Amino acid sequence: MEKEKVLLVIVDYKKKDSWAAEDVGEELAELVQGCRGEVEEKVFCKIDKPTAACLIGSGKVEEIAQMCAEASIDTVVFSEDLKGSQQRNLENIIKVKTIDRTQLILDIFARHATSQEGKMQVELAQLQYLLPRLVGKGIALSRLGGGIGTLGPGETKLEVDRRRIAQRISKLKKELQNVGENRALKRRKRKEKGVPMISLVGYTNAGKSTLLNILTEAGQETRDGLFTTLDPLSRKLVLPNNIKVVLSDTVGFMHKLPLHLIEAFKATLEEVVEADLLLHVLDVSHPRYRNLYDSVLEVLKELGADQKPVITVLNKIDKMEDASWLKELSRTFELPVEVSAKTGENLENCLEMIGRKLSALIVNVDMFIPINRMNLINEAHNEGQVFFVKYYNDLIHIRAALPKKLAGLLRKARVSQKRPKSKD
Ligand SMILES: Nc1nc2c(ncn2[C@@H]2O[C@H](COP(=O)(O)OP(=O)(O)OP(=O)(O)O)[C@@H](O)[C@H]2O)c(=O)[nH]1
Ligand SMILES: [Mg+2]
Incomplete structure (x- = not known):
């Protein structure tokens, strides 16, 4: 299948975001790649305040429309959330399917959901995103002819009216609650016995699943891309000081992770909230590692898990040509340990630290x-x-x-x- 040609619109509210506009653009491009799209153009829009009609100024929209026509763009992706009316207005002018970052992320999640629970969680997030955008007429999503940002729970479901979507949402919530209760029961049993529980948390693509695999032979899928893991997976592990623990992998975090997703994945993320210790896995070879680190702290705060004991696993040191600055750098993180989950370098040290923390x-x-x-x-x-x-x-x-x-x-x-x- 030929890749969709994508134009990115990076909306830069002056000083509102801790991320530089270029970095937002780069990550947005990675998300597009995750949906098998090809970024052809990037447009940066510095604005003070969003406009009601199109979020950005009308002059800029005309400019984008022209670029799209000239470069035969298939899809325009905005870095900020669009209201339903803004999305419609933009599409009327640009004449090309226009979506926002949240839709892109939901799309990747939909592609990667494999378990029954994962699929239900993604569907719930998609419908919750959709519902406020259906005001009035009820939008026919099939009009866009599929592709990035339209990969939904299925056309028949998307064509139903608001009320039926609301019913579906409450049914999904109920079913997810049941699954969540089952998981909670298992967790409670482990807790009753006092087996220490450790959660791997971190930015998507940091190497959490790779670390779980090398420590426990879990066989979890790993891939260079965003949001590979959606389902939590727990494995037992014996530490060097003979402590037996349960180590859990879970969904990765991201800068401004859509709230719908955090809510929909609540049951999955409970593992993190209830853990005795968090292993915050950070890709220190990433040029924006500090931003990634801060974004994870923000999501942890959102979950109410920011006060938990944590070890910062500075991962992928094998990728760094000059590791000498790492010593200096590591002092700025909570209980840091430098490792490579790929080569296994310094993992004993990491395990010893975990053992000490849990002793x-x-x-x-x-x-x-x-x-x-x-x-x-x-x-x-x-x-x-x-x-x-x-x-x-x-x-x-x-x-x-x-x-x-x-x-x-x-x-x-x-x-x-x-x-x-x-x-x-
Ligand atoms: N060079 C190097 N690559 C690594 C290391 N750890 C993980 N990777 C690679 O980084 C990519 C992402 O690894 P994953 O383990 O899938 O990352 P994750 O944190 O589970 O990502 P999500 O499930 O998307 O949240 C894969 O291509 C891994 O092979 C490491 O220590 N060194
Ligand atoms: Mg993973």
Whole structure:
């Protein structure tokens, strides 16, 4: 299939954004590539205030219309959200399909959703984006003939009226709540036993899934592109100091991540909110690493997870020609550790840091428990690290590193008896 030719309109509200307009443009171009489009032109528009009709001034719109005609552009993408009326007005003048950044991101999510839950979350975000834009007539999205920004939950659904969309939204919310409750139940069980939970967070494409794979052989898909992972995946991992933890990968963050998406992915992102420790994976080889870092902090704040203990994993150091400035740089991050998830460089150090950070949640036990409490030994194998078990007539001797809560249960069951005499 031939790539769609795209013209980007980068709207630059003077001083409103911490990102430079060029950087916004560059990331927008990456998003377009993620939708298999080709950026042909970039137009920068510095404005003070948005206009009601077209967001940008009418002179600029005419200019864009002309450029589109000359370069046979298929799609215009705005860096800022457009209202339904603005989108219609722009299309009337430019005569080319015009979408905004949020639609582009939703499109990539729609392309990458594979699980039932992922698909429902994306559909919910799409419909919530669509609903306020349907005011009045009810827009026929099929008019645009498909392609970037129109990849939706299916034409039949998109052609229904506002009321039916609202019904679909509440049905999706209910279904997602059910899935979310299931996940919450599993999480609660793990929590009850006190197994430490670690969440990988970070900008999209930072290397979170690559790190999960190298540490746990999870086999998670990794790719050079945006929003590869949409579904959370958890794996057990034993740290060098014998602490058993659960490590979870999840959806990547982005600068100004649309609120619809954060809301729709709430159940998925609960993993982050409930984690004992966050591993903030940052691609330090990226020219705008500091912006990426700050954007992730903003999303964490949005989620109410900005006060959690965190280790900053400065990733992709193998890509850096001169790593000497890294030492200097790393001081500016919370608990930094430099690694390469690709080559495995310095991962032991990273694991040790995690172990130290979590050691308060784990205790070592060396005790005897009655033989009828064998269930505790099973739990110890599942949730902790067992170094030694020996069975006697009516007692079991166990030495292990266990989550605090489980250790507490063992302590309650323990017998103060001295080690029974054995023949060996
Ligand atoms: N050179 C180098 N490349 C890496 C490293 N870690 C990850 N990558 C590459 O970076 C790209 C993105 O990696 P992923 O693990 O998919 O990134 P992610 O953070 O899971 O991304 P999303 O799922 O989109 O949020 C892939 O092409 C990886 O091979 C690293 O340490 N060095
Ligand atoms: Mg990933």
